[in-house]
Amino acid sequence: MTPSAEILLVEDNPSDAELALRALRTRNLADRVHHVSDGVEALAFLAASPRPKVVLLDLKLPKVDGLEVLQRLKSDERTRTLPVVVLTSSREERDVRESYERGANSYIVKPVDFEAFVAAVLNSASYWLHLNQSPA
Amino acid sequence: MTAVSLASDARPGALPAGRRAAILLVDDREDGLLSLEAALKELGQDLVKARSGQEALSLLFDQDFAVVLLDVLMPGMDGFETAELIRKRERSRYTPIIFVTAADATPRDIARGYAVGAVDYLFKPFAPEVLKAKVAIFLELFRKSQELQASEQRFRTLVTNIPGAVYRLAAGMPGQALFVTDPIERISGFPARDFLDRRRTLLDIAHPEDRPRILASVEEAIRQRKPYALDYRILHRGGETRWVYDKGQAVYDERGNARQLDGVLFDITDRKLAEQELKRRTHELETANKELDAFSYSVSHDLRAPLRAIDGFSQILLSEHGGSLNEDARRLLAIVRENTNKMGQLINDLLEFSRMGRASVCRSEVDLTEMVRSVLNDLAPTYAGRPVELRIDPLPSARCDPALIRLIFLNLLSNAVKYTRPRETRRIAVGGRVDGEENVYFVQDNGVGFSMDYAHKLFGVFQRLHSPKEFEGTGVGLALVQRVVHRHGGRVWADAKPDGGATFFFTLPRLKEASL
Numbered sequence: 001m002t003p004s005a006e007i008l009l010v011e012d013n014p015s016d017a018e019l020a021l022r023a024l025r026t027r028n029l030a031d032r033v034h035h036v037s038d039g040v041e042a043l044a045f046l047a048a049s050p051r052p053k054v055v056l057l058d059l060k061l062p063k064v065d066g067l068e069v070l071q072r073l074k075s076d077e078r079t080r081t082l083p084v085v086v087l088t089s090s091r092e093e094r095d096v097r098e099s100y101e102r103g104a105n106s107y108i109v110k111p112v113d114f115e116a117f118v119a120a121v122l123n124s125a126s127y128w129l130h131l132n133q134s135p136a
Numbered sequence: 137m138t139a140v141s142l143a144s145d146a147r148p149g150a151l152p153a154g155r156r157a158a159i160l161l162v163d164d165r166e167d168g169l170l171s172l173e174a175a176l177k178e179l180g181q182d183l184v185k186a187r188s189g190q191e192a193l194s195l196l197f198d199q200d201f202a203v204v205l206l207d208v209l210m211p212g213m214d215g216f217e218t219a220e221l222i223r224k225r226e227r228s229r230y231t232p233i234i235f236v237t238a239a240d241a242t243p244r245d246i247a248r249g250y251a252v253g254a255v256d257y258l259f260k261p262f263a264p265e266v267l268k269a270k271v272a273i274f275l276e277l278f279r280k281s282q283e284l285q286a287s288e289q290r291f292r293t294l295v296t297n298i299p300g301a302v303y304r305l306a307a308g309m310p311g312q313a314l315f316v317t318d319p320i321e322r323i324s325g326f327p328a329r330d331f332l333d334r335r336r337t338l339l340d341i342a343h344p345e346d347r348p349r350i351l352a353s354v355e356e357a358i359r360q361r362k363p364y365a366l367d368y369r370i371l372h373r374g375g376e377t378r379w380v381y382d383k384g385q386a387v388y389d390e391r392g393n394a395r396q397l398d399g400v401l402f403d404i405t406d407r408k409l410a411e412q413e414l415k416r417r418t419h420e421l422e423t424a425n426k427e428l429d430a431f432s433y434s435v436s437h438d439l440r441a442p443l444r445a446i447d448g449f450s451q452i453l454l455s456e457h458g459g460s461l462n463e464d465a466r467r468l469l470a471i472v473r474e475n476t477n478k479m480g481q482l483i484n485d486l487l488e489f490s491r492m493g494r495a496s497v498c499r500s501e502v503d504l505t506e507m508v509r510s511v512l513n514d515l516a517p518t519y520a521g522r523p524v525e526l527r528i529d530p531l532p533s534a535r536c537d538p539a540l541i542r543l544i545f546l547n548l549l550s551n552a553v554k555y556t557r558p559r560e561t562r563r564i565a566v567g568g569r570v571d572g573e574e575n576v577y578f579v580q581d582n583g584v585g586f587s588m589d590y591a592h593k594l595f596g597v598f599q600r601l602h603s604p605k606e607f608e609g610t611g612v613g614l615a616l617v618q619r620v621v622h623r624h625g626g627r628v629w630a631d632a633k634p635d636g637g638a639t640f641f642f643t644l645p646r647l648k649e650a651s652l
Contacts, residue, residue: 015441019444111444112443
């Protein structure tokens with residue numbers, strides 16, 4: 001448990017999760033991340049803990065999938081304004097559209113190339129943690 | 137029966153001019169017959185003589201006469217009795233009879249004559265001119281009626297020769313048949329007389345599920361004063377379901393009410409079955425295609441995650457533990473990464489290809505000359521070191537999807553750049569022209585070319601004509617080009633020689649705005 005997490009990483013693939021955490025570690029952001037592996041855990045975490053600054057959300061998740069997590073967060077008064085970044089392997093126009101229609105704040109396709117992947121995770125994290133201003 | 141013969145048959149005077157009508161003269165006395173004959177000779181018709189009622193009847197049995205001149209006073213069967221028998225027979229029911237009688241005939245006799253069917257009376261001694269004039273009138277009537285019969289027969293033959301069931305129904309339900317031709321038996325298994333005898337209606341043989349639709353169509357057509365035309369199923373007497381095409385229209389009375397429905401039924405079962413088979417196969421193909429696309433998408437998609445892990449962890453291994461690895465281990469890891477990248481590219485291309493199969497084509501008028509310039513501009517960095525001699529002829533504009541057509545030029549032009557690499561002077565030419573209903577475009581280079589023996593493999597997915605050592609690539613580019621061209625309704629082909637350059641052609645149909 002990382003009660004004061006600023007980033008909630010929702011990722012079921014352990015390799016992708018580790019790569020993302022390692023990327024964040026290079027900027028000393030690793031201890032500001034809480035990682036969960038499915039939609040149910042993500043919703044439970046958000047219901048019980050102080051809200052993070054951003055949620056990095058994979059779409060293909062066991063149990064409750066990413067789109068449904070997004071839908072629930074955006075239709076709940078308490079989490080409606082929480083920034084959600086979809087971080088997925090899917091380039092499908094259908095997924096991009098669905099995500100935005102359900103209120104995603106950003107949509108990032110995970111690059112296969114590791115360096116590009118690291119850059120994508122770090123750029124996104126630093127934008128939402130340092131540049132962006134969200135309502136309290 | 138052809139239209140030509142119909143037209144010539146339809147001339148007035150169907151009875152050939154040379155053919156004569158027959159007139160029957162009946163008198164037991166030779167002088168009576170002779171005086172009739174003398175009076176009528178000039179008419180130029182066949183004068184047939186009978187000396188008794190019996191003889192007259194037997195002649196009438198075999199032949200049609202324009203008119204019968206019948207003496208009233210004859211021994212044995214007299215004129216009245218003969219006339220009654222003539223009237224009773226089907227063949228002679230309407231043959232005109234003129235009684236020839238003595239001047240002293242009583243009004244009662246005359247009344248009796250008319251009662252048994254006389255059309256006229258002639259009193260002896262008669263004036264030959266009067267007799268001739270009267271008979272001439274009946275001759276004319278006979279000719280007219282013959283013509284009418286011939287004409288009726290012609291149209292009846294025409295109607296019955298139509299290979300569909302021609303019908304006339306009483307308007308209003310249940311649509312009793314007033315007329316229907318024999319092909320109805322072939323179509324439904326029931327003879328035409330079943331319908332004429334009111335044993336069943338045409339609606340009775342229609343498939344119950346289709347009846348409401350038939351009624352609705354006919355009612356709507358009557359309401360709009362238009363013909364109706366529809367396909368529906370009928371239940372054949374033998375039990376099987378057959379398809380018919382039914383086209384007809386209502387006939388209206390002077391008050392505008394529909395009185396009858398005139399139409400034709402055609403058996404279209406064979407065509408319908410072929411259509412259904414075609415539909416089924418098309419559907420199967422579409423489904424198979426969709427499944428294939430979904431499969432290739434999901435495969436490509438799910439392959440990316442492990443690939444990212446391979447690339448990521450070997451990179452981490454190199455950066456975090458590179459110091460403890462020897463030169464060879466680092467070289468091997470570099471090969472792992474290089475192959476990971478290749479596979480990544482392959483998956484990307486495959487995804488792009490799969491997406492292309494599903495993307496909808498959004499057409500607009502596109503300036504293709506401008507597009508070629510822009511694509512070459514994007515490609516400039518790839519040939520910056522070794523300039524290319526470019527020739528861009530004006531290309532006819534086309535109604536097409538700009539994003540998709542851009543992929544065609546991107547692939548063809550980057551191929552041209554790639555395969556001219558070994559050339560001292562690299563030349564690429566692009567152009568196009570209008571050719572009838574389509575535009576033909578080409579991209580030509582003076583590169584390494586290929587043997588036309590392999591031309592059939594050119595547009596297949598993952599088909600390559602060069603080794604990766606000579607030229608890099610995944611073998612998806614031209615497959616993509618072909619897919620885009622086909623989705624636009626065009627064709628694509630190539631012409632090349634080993635070491636003699638290559639020219640790729642593709643066509644786009646010329647579409648008008650309205651046909652989109």
